[in-house]
Every structure is written in structure tokens, then in C-alpha cells.
Amino acid sequence: MIYGFIKGTASLIAGLGVTIRAFFQPVVTSQYPRELLTISPRFRGHTRLLVDPENPEKNKCTACGICVKSCPSGSIKKVEGEKKEGEKKKTATEYLLDFTTCSQCGICVEVCPFDALDFSHAYNSAGYKREDFHYDLVKELMRNRVQ
Ligand code: SF4
Numbered sequence: 495m496i497y498g499f500i501k502g503t504a505s506l507i508a509g510l511g512v513t514i515r516a517f518f519q520p521v522v523t524s525q526y527p528r529e530l531l532t533i534s535p536r537f538r539g540h541t542r543l544l545v546d547p548e549n550p551e552k553n554k555c556t557a558c559g560i561c562v563k564s565c566p567s568g569s570i571k572k573v574e575g576e577k578k579e580g581e582k583k584k585t586a587t588e589y590l591l592d593f594t595t596c597s598q599c600g601i602c603v604e605v606c607p608f609d610a611l612d613f614s615h616a617y618n619s620a621g622y623k624r625e626d627f628h629y630d631l632v633k634e635l636m637r638n639r640v641q
């Protein structure tokens with residue numbers, strides 16, 4: 495009886511010790527989604543097009559189609575572009591990515607001769623149907639620029 499009481503009390507004190515120690519440690523949880531997390535630069539969300547630094551109104555993709563041919567999953571469904579008068583290269587006007595089949599392998603990012611692609615940091619994409627993950631990366635770029 496007494497042995498049980500001593501053992502229980504020791505266990506209680508040990509447990510309280512853990513609680514008190516944790517109380518004074520820095521907070522590591524965050525109030526998601528009100529507080530958004532800082533994402534590692536190496537994190538791979540879906541691919542995204544990059545802005546042309548010489549002309550912030552344009553993206554860097556010339557619609558050459560190399561990434562379309564290189565994608566092992568066939569996830570890049572369509573890339574269309576147009577060449578405006580006086581310009582040397584096309585600029586993508588449509589870039590359709592089916593993110594439901596993309597393995598985020600990075601081949602499209604590596605093969606692009608114009609460094610027009612990288613990975614977004616979109617870690618909290620959610621949807622109710624597969625079509626919610628069919629992205630037009632040109633539209634995504636415009637939308638993110640406005641936000
Ligand atoms: S990351 Fe890989 S699977 Fe995804 S679109 Fe690019 S090449 Fe295709």
C-alpha cells in the first residue's frame with residue numbers, strides 16, 4: 495500500500511516535471527491556417543512559370559515544347575504561345591499542367607533552356623475534384639502577381 499503510494503507520487507512528480515519543462519520551452523506549434531508556415535526553399539509544390547526580369551509583364555516561357563516532350567508522366571497537357579510584332583521569341587499564353595499525375599520529378603525544370611520554370615511553395619493546395627488540380631500556369635502567374 496505505502497509502496498504503491500510512493501511509486502504513484504514519484505510518477506506524478508516526474509510527469510509534472512515534464513509538463514513544467516515543456517511550459518518554459520519555445521512554442522513550436524502555429525495557429526494554422528491563421529498563421530501560415532515558412533516553407534523551406536527546397537520545398538516542391540506544383541511547377542510555376544517565372545516572370546521575365548527584362549519585362550515584368552511577360553513570363554519567360556517561349557512555348558518551345560521541350561518540357562512537354564520530356565515530362566515522363568505526360569502531365570504537361572498543352573503549351574501555347576504567341577509572338578508579338580517586333581519580338582524575337584514567343585511568350586506562353588497558355589500552359590496546362592495536370593498536377594494530379596505530376597510526380598514533381600523536376601525534369602521539366604531542368605530541361606527548360608530558358609529557365610522559365612521552378613517549383614512553387616504551394617503546400618496547402620486543396621480541392622473537391624481532380625479538375626481543381628489542373629492548372630494553367632500562365633493564369634496562376636497573373637493571379638499571384640495581382641495578389
Ligand atoms: S515535375 Fe516531372 S512529372 Fe511534373 S510536370 Fe515536370 S517533368 Fe512532368
Ligand code: SF4
Pocket residue numbers: 554555556557558559560561562573586605606607608609610611
Ligand atoms: S517552360 Fe521552358 S521548356 Fe517548357 S515550353 Fe516553356 S520555354 Fe520551353
